Amino acid sequence: MRMGELVGHERPAALLQGxxxxxxxxxxxxxxxxxxxxxxxxxxxxxxxxxxxxxxxPPDRGICEACGTCPACHxxxxxxxxxxxxxxxxxxxxxxxxxxxLRHDVALTAFGGxxxxxxILAAQAMTEESANCILKTLEEPPPGxxxxxxxxxxxxxxxxxxxxxxxxxxxxxxxxxxEALLVERHGVAPHHARFxxxxxxxxxxxAVRAARRPAILEVRERLxxxxxxxxxxxxxxVFRAAEEVRALAGELGAEAEEAASPDGAPxxxxxxxxxxxxxxGALLDIARSWFRDLLVLKLARTRDxxxxxxxxxxxxxxxxxxxxxxxxALDAVVxxxxxxxxxxxxxxxxxxxxxxxxSHRAL
Amino acid sequence: xxxxxKRKELYEGAQTVGRIVxxxxxxxxxSHILLQTVDGHLRLVATxxxxxxxxxxPASIAEExxxxxxxxxVTEILxxxxxxxxxxxxxxxxxxxxxxxxxxxxxxGLPSQDFPKLPEVQGGRSVRVExxxxxxxxxxxxFAVSSDETRALLTGALTTLGExxxxxxxxxxxxxxxxxxxxxxxxxxxxxxxxxxxxIPARALRELARVxxxxxxxxxxxxxxxxxxxxxxxxxxxxxxxxxxxxxxxERVIPRECQKRLTINTQELLAALRRACSILPRExxxxxxxxxxxxxxxxxxxxxxxxxxxxxxxxxxxxxDPVEIAFNxxxxxxxxxxxxxxxxxxELTGSLNPGIVRPAPTGEEPEGRSxxxxxxxxxxx
Numbered sequence: 001m002r003m004g005e006l007v008g009h010e011r012p013a014a015l016l017q018g019x020x021x022x023x024x025x026x027x028x029x030x031x032x033x034x035x036x037x038x039x040x041x042x043x044x045x046x047x048x049x050x051x052x053x054x055x056x057x058p059p060d061r062g063i064c065e066a067c068g069t070c071p072a073c074h075x076x077x078x079x080x081x082x083x084x085x086x087x088x089x090x091x092x093x094x095x096x097x098x099x100x101x102l103r104h105d106v107a108l109t110a111f112g113g114x115x116x117x118x119x120i121l122a123a124q125a126m127t128e129e130s131a132n133c134i135l136k137t138l139e140e141p142p143p144g145x146x147x148x149x150x151x152x153x154x155x156x157x158x159x160x161x162x163x164x165x166x167x168x169x170x171x172x173x174x175x176x177x178x179e180a181l182l183v184e185r186h187g188v189a190p191h192h193a194r195f196x197x198x199x200x201x202x203x204x205x206x207a208v209r210a211a212r213r214p215a216i217l218e219v220r221e222r223l224x225x226x227x228x229x230x231x232x233x234x235x236x237x238v239f240r241a242a243e244e245v246r247a248l249a250g251e252l253g254a255e256a257e258e259a260a261s262p263d264g265a266p267x268x269x270x271x272x273x274x275x276x277x278x279x280x281g282a283l284l285d286i287a288r289s290w291f292r293d294l295l296v297l298k299l300a301r302t303r304d305x306x307x308x309x310x311x312x313x314x315x316x317x318x319x320x321x322x323x324x325x326x327x328x329a330l331d332a333v334v335x336x337x338x339x340x341x342x343x344x345x346x347x348x349x350x351x352x353x354x355x356x357x358x359s360h361r362a363l
Numbered sequence: 364x365x366x367x368x369k370r371k372e373l374y375e376g377a378q379t380v381g382r383i384v385x386x387x388x389x390x391x392x393x394s395h396i397l398l399q400t401v402d403g404h405l406r407l408v409a410t411x412x413x414x415x416x417x418x419x420x421p422a423s424i425a426e427e428x429x430x431x432x433x434x435x436x437v438t439e440i441l442x443x444x445x446x447x448x449x450x451x452x453x454x455x456x457x458x459x460x461x462x463x464x465x466x467x468x469x470x471x472g473l474p475s476q477d478f479p480k481l482p483e484v485q486g487g488r489s490v491r492v493e494x495x496x497x498x499x500x501x502x503x504x505x506f507a508v509s510s511d512e513t514r515a516l517l518t519g520a521l522t523t524l525g526e527x528x529x530x531x532x533x534x535x536x537x538x539x540x541x542x543x544x545x546x547x548x549x550x551x552x553x554x555x556x557x558x559x560x561x562x563i564p565a566r567a568l569r570e571l572a573r574v575x576x577x578x579x580x581x582x583x584x585x586x587x588x589x590x591x592x593x594x595x596x597x598x599x600x601x602x603x604x605x606x607x608x609x610x611x612x613x614e615r616v617i618p619r620e621c622q623k624r625l626t627i628n629t630q631e632l633l634a635a636l637r638r639a640c641s642i643l644p645r646e647x648x649x650x651x652x653x654x655x656x657x658x659x660x661x662x663x664x665x666x667x668x669x670x671x672x673x674x675x676x677x678x679x680x681x682x683x684d685p686v687e688i689a690f691n692x693x694x695x696x697x698x699x700x701x702x703x704x705x706x707x708x709x710e711l712t713g714s715l716n717p718g719i720v721r722p723a724p725t726g727e728e729p730e731g732r733s734x735x736x737x738x739x740x741x742x743x744x
Contacts, residue, residue: 104512107608108413108564109605110590110607111590
């Protein structure tokens with residue numbers, strides 16, 4: 001993928017291309033944006049352009065991209081370029097040993113080629129020691145070295161890290177652009193594309209993954225089924241619902257792991273809880289869109305729903321909720337998502353959420 | 364691919380290159396070794412993007428080809444098989460079948476095209492040198508290399524391959540080892556790169572030293588470029604990136620003159636120091652005080668707080684005033700345990716000045732041979 005091809009990131013891409021063209025590339029960048037918005041794709045595209053031996057720069061368009069054909073581009077596409085290192089959390093955290101390795105590698109000579117790029121994914125997962133370990137590297141890496149940190153959560157990073165990086169915020173694309181992307185480049189059926197695009201909230205990467213992963217849509221069906229019944233649920237059913245949400249997250253996680261290592265190779269010792277935690281965000285986003293639609297119907301009566309395919313159910317349910325209840329439900333969903341991104345107990349957090357959601361049941 | 368090898372030779376090859384394979388790489392293929400048929404040999408290659416190594420194993424080749432297989436598993440299997448002929452055959456899906464007598468293993472590999480190729484070493488100078496000389500130089504300096512990654516420059520040894528000599532320098536700021544070997548047979552060609560020295564990571568040097576022989580053997584070929592160094596023997600090759608930057612000006616810390624000179628038997632001093640240090644706790648600064656209170660004897664004392672203290676005496680020949688100085692005992696032991704000299708000389712000035720330990724001259728050293736070890740003193744308390 002080239003920087004210019006990323007949906008919704010035309011401005012950050014132009015900025016990065018400008019710095020490539022002028023040769024004024026920063027030591028360190030920090031890409032911030034929601035899950036699935038395209039941070040990693042942009043970081044990889046930028047790194048490929050940095051390492052490319054003959055970047056294209058037609059003067060009229062002012063584009064500076066990886067050529068895609070030189071030996072360096074071939075290696076970066078395979079992920080085997082010695083000067084493009086991608087560091088991801090080992091388990092839940094980015095450990096100090098990983099950062100020491102990075103620091104060691106930065107200090108070595110380059111194998112020909114002037115530039116080197118290091119991408120740190122989920123930078124918020126750095127432990128405090130890990131973060132402190134690379135402060136000096138971020139501040140003054142050897143010439144030609146660029147570090148790109150990618151994160152969903154700026155507030156979970158040490159201020160000393162943030163202040164050493166050039167900050168680029170990635171914003172959601174227009175749903176129409178995401179829809180076009182799905183139809184034109186990924187061959188998704190138009191009605192399906194429309195819904196995924198709306199539902200993605202403008203997160204192109206998420207939309208593409210959802211289109212390729214039928215499980216997310218299947219899981220959504222089952223989750224919405226739970227939410228529809230929730231207002232009438234008895235307390236036992238509430239706990240059962242929490243159990244089921246957990247199971248759904250587990251299913252998503254299993255599918256994601258399979259996608260990551262298609263040979264069925266052991267994907268490391270990933271505990272069930274970690275898998276659930278990683279996928280709970282996607283589920284809670286579905287719940288959030290549901291309550292958001294209810295609130296929209298109640299207050300605005302506009303047609304701008306996310307869950308367009310469930311319009312009739314939403315319309316039937318909306319009168320049963322008080323506005324304050326919907327606001328509280330939204331708040332509970334958002335808060336649970338945050339708890340789960342930290343280290344709250346998965347089962348307890350989901351049970352608490354489901355019981356809070358059901359207690360705002362209708363009139 | 365289909366090849367036949369001797370189990371022992373293949374195992375040793377896999378073990379040698381396997382040491383390069385990193386246990387915690389993000390790229391799955393870096394935990395693999397590449398097997399490739401080349402000129403009647405089976406070539407085994409491993410890399411971690413810092414160091415790359417390849418070893419040629421004698422093989423009879425029935426069908427040319429290549430594959431990458433997981434290093435750890437294959438090495439373990441080879442290590443426990445009986446000594447017999449091993450046959451390796453690889454199908455088009457990179458599945459390797461390893462057979463030895465009545466044992467048969469099927470190992471899923473990855474395509475060899477995906478294995479990262481280290482760029483060729485280009486330009487620079489090329490040198491041929493006796494293996495034993497370089498091995499000696501590495502052993503005399505490598506232990507002084509710093510393990511502190513915050514000062515990356517010091518995690519390697521400054522290596523100079525010059526006209527007729529090899530020089531290796533290592534320091535961790537508390538001590539400095541400088542080893543100079545005459546290399547009469549050294550043959551230099553190519554540009555003048557490396558004459559002012561390059562910093563070779565300690566890891567590469569340690570791996571190299573394991574492979575080099577002390578005996579007179581074939582000469583080692585070294586290529587030094589701006590960014591890499593390549594060591595080549597028949598059937599063996601090691602490439603390493605270098606550490607980028609300017610090595611500190613170490614000449615400045617070498618004391619130019621000395622007022623006191625102690626000559627001591629190496630083995631006696633080593634044994635006394637080992638005993639005296641054995642009572643010190645593991646995390647202690649290993650402070651050892653050296654005094655000459657009695658004529659002809661060197662008093663060595665350590666204090667281990669509540670546990671107690673040690674006092675050792677060794678015979679010494681002293682020139683100059685009496686001595687009182689403290690050093691990190693472990694650092695002295697490091698040097699004494701690798702030197703071949705039967706006695707060593709400590710050259711000292713004041714108790715706050717750095718001291719030098721060097722092999723006592725025997726008058727038989729070849730021209731250009733020198734080894735010195737500089738130690739920073741510790742407070743005596």
